[in-house]
Amino acid sequence: MRLVTHNLLRCNIRGLTEEQGYPLRIQADKVETIPAPFNGDLLQGMVRKMSWQGLQSALRDLGVMEEWRAMEGFPETPSDEFLQQLHHVLFEVHVQDGTLVCPTTGRSFPVKDGIPNMLLHEDEV
Amino acid sequence: MSRPETTAPPELFYNESEARKYDSSSRMIKIQEEITTRAMEMLGLPNRPCYILDIGCGSGLSGQVLEEAGHYWVGCDISSSMLSVAAEQDSDTGDLCHADMGQGLPFRPATFDGIVSISAIQWLCYSNAADQDPKLRLNRFFSSLYTVMKRDAKAVLQFYPETPEQAVLIAQCASRVGFSGGIVVDYPNSSKAKKHYLCLSFERSYHVPRALTGAETMSVASGGAMSMAGSAAASAVGTFDALAAASGNVSVLGRERDEKTRRMTKNGRKALRKKHSVEWVRHKKEQMRGRGKAVKNDSKYTGRKRPTPF
Numbered sequence: 001m002r003l004v005t006h007n008l009l010r011c012n013i014r015g016l017t018e019e020q021g022y023p024l025r026i027q028a029d030k031v032e033t034i035p036a037p038f039n040g041d042l043l044q045g046m047v048r049k050m051s052w053q054g055l056q057s058a059l060r061d062l063g064v065m066e067e068w069r070a071m072e073g074f075p076e077t078p079s080d081e082f083l084q085q086l087h088h089v090l091f092e093v094h095v096q097d098g099t100l101v102c103p104t105t106g107r108s109f110p111v112k113d114g115i116p117n118m119l120l121h122e123d124e125v
Numbered sequence: 126m127s128r129p130e131t132t133a134p135p136e137l138f139y140n141e142s143e144a145r146k147y148d149s150s151s152r153m154i155k156i157q158e159e160i161t162t163r164a165m166e167m168l169g170l171p172n173r174p175c176y177i178l179d180i181g182c183g184s185g186l187s188g189q190v191l192e193e194a195g196h197y198w199v200g201c202d203i204s205s206s207m208l209s210v211a212a213e214q215d216s217d218t219g220d221l222c223h224a225d226m227g228q229g230l231p232f233r234p235a236t237f238d239g240i241v242s243i244s245a246i247q248w249l250c251y252s253n254a255a256d257q258d259p260k261l262r263l264n265r266f267f268s269s270l271y272t273v274m275k276r277d278a279k280a281v282l283q284f285y286p287e288t289p290e291q292a293v294l295i296a297q298c299a300s301r302v303g304f305s306g307g308i309v310v311d312y313p314n315s316s317k318a319k320k321h322y323l324c325l326s327f328e329r330s331y332h333v334p335r336a337l338t339g340a341e342t343m344s345v346a347s348g349g350a351m352s353m354a355g356s357a358a359a360s361a362v363g364t365f366d367a368l369a370a371a372s373g374n375v376s377v378l379g380r381e382r383d384e385k386t387r388r389m390t391k392n393g394r395k396a397l398r399k400k401h402s403v404e405w406v407r408h409k410k411e412q413m414r415g416r417g418k419a420v421k422n423d424s425k426y427t428g429r430k431r432p433t434p435f
Contacts, residue, residue: 001220005199008233018233118222
């Protein structure tokens with residue numbers, strides 16, 4: 001599961017409002033870096049769509065990109081270096097094994113072989 | 126051959142051996158690719174990389190088509206065997222998610238530029254546990270779909286309805302949560318090539334794409350009162366328009382079934398199984414006629430219960 005996907009995921013247990021259940025906290029047991037071809041257009045499109053808050057939360061949980069901690073949001077005119085780094089964290093960092101935890105309910109969703117298991121129990125639907 | 130949907134729940138039906146078929150059968154691969162390409166054509170995405178959700182992504186065949194078109198995609202499926210096969214592809218721009226679409230889609234609001242689904246959503250119509258109500262699942266699915274789509278996004282969901290009524294049920298559910306759109310039927314006169322695509326949009330003025338090979342479009346009503354249409358198609362292309370709710374009978378132009386074909390459908394055969402029922406008596410009389418025996422003509426009294434015991 002790439003961080004770009006984590007940025008989209010939220011807990012959809014019944015009863016949560018649209019803002020709740022996000023961002024999911026990451027408890028990573030195995031993280032891999034798999035190179036991916038840089039796609040500037042895709043990245044530009046992503047920047048418009050992503051939640052900076054969600055990304056910061058993920059980076060904090062994984063303990064990477066300390067230097068971005070102080071930034072409030074995506075830069076207005078991102079530098080090439082920033083884009084390269086963004087490409088790396090979004091598309092090349094894979095959480096292979098671990099757990100995603102809902103910040104509102106505390107429910108954990110396991111991640112195995114890079115695939116998060118978002119199946120809910122019947123009483124949560 | 127019975128439908129997969131009546132055999133087992135999807136997470137069990139799509140086990141390892143079934144998943145392998147999707148990976149190795151060139152025919153299956155080709156069909157899935159064709160359907161995905163057609164669905165993408167109908168989506169009409171802009172010429173830049175987009176965020177697409179692939180519902181019921183299965184072994185990732187459709188995801189490959191999305192990737193080749195330069196889009197980023199997230200695929201979700203209920204079968205872990207299928208997802209394992211999909212994971213083997215190591216897609217550059219796609220990620221997978223183990224989820225049940227009938228429980229709602231676990232994504233943030235207004236996320237996706239487009240939605241595709243290939244041969245998946247009919248599974249929502251079959252309940253596999255006492256507490257699984259198809260109508261609830263359909264509703265949960267379409268409401269969450271409405272939420273996770275961006276306002277200018279569209280959804281193209283290819284599915285295999287068991288009956289026309291099932292297609293109407295699915296489309297009505299979509300319209301009830303607020304979507305515009307309709308069902309496009311490609312090659313409606315070919316039982317093998319026929320494909321149903323549920324095309325959804327937020328725009329009131331949305332017109333569904335034209336079907337292939339002179340095929341007509343089935344459109345379904347939005348909200349409020351249903352008005353009866355004698356036959357589907359031509360009247361309202363692109364708007365959800367009333368269809369056959371009252372009579373429970375959906376007619377598709379050019380597919381008027383004759384007596385014999387109707388009897389051989391599933392419901393037709395079920396009626397025949399009940400011995401001494403009206404259908405059974407008519408069937409038997411027809412059989413005897415075929416053998417050249419002298420048989421009384423059919424009338425409204427045929428097979429009717431007699432008032433006095435013999």
